[in-house]
Amino acid sequence: MTLSKNHIVDHLKNALHPSLYPEEKTFSNGAYLLTRHDGGRYCLAITQRQEDISLDHRVRDIRKQVRRETGACWLLREVGLSIIVISSSPEDLDEDALPDADKTGLHAVILQGIHIIAPSGEHIFNQSAWGKVGFGLSDVISETLDQVQ
Secondary structure, three states: OOOOHHHHHHHHHHHHOOOOOOEEEEOOOOOEEEEEEOOOEEEEEEEEOOOOOOHHHHHHHHHHHHHHHHOOEOOOEOEEEEEEEEOOOHHHOOHHHOOOOOOOOOOOEEEEEEEEEOOOOOEEEEEOEEOOEEOOOHHHHHHHHHOOO
16 A cells, blocks of 8 residues: 555644644645644654755754744754654665754754654654653654554
8 A cells, every 4th residue: 555645644634733733834845844832842844755855954954944933942942843754765764864863952953753654654763762751742653653544
């Protein structure tokens, strides 16, 4: 079974918006941003994999956009960010090529997790954690991706 980008985005939005991420925005490059503010500031960006741009570059680009959109500022207004990349190729499911999540909170926009989901529904991820404790809504995001059918 092959899942389309729209199907995956619809599943994620139905599962996570507005219950966990009440605010929604679409960037000019097609990335969706869901945000929540409840004592913490969290964002979930959903984007399509672009073959002509490295994944590291795409992550940096999304971090910049999130920083601008949320007014994130180190030490004062940090934002936890999880990114879901929708891939069109199973070759993108290479854990060695997956960018690392941030190991410290010394950023205005803290990358708490990056997930790549293939058209088959299979996904890989890298999430920041402190021992067995994850940050943001990392477990909920992984469980939601596991349920995409």
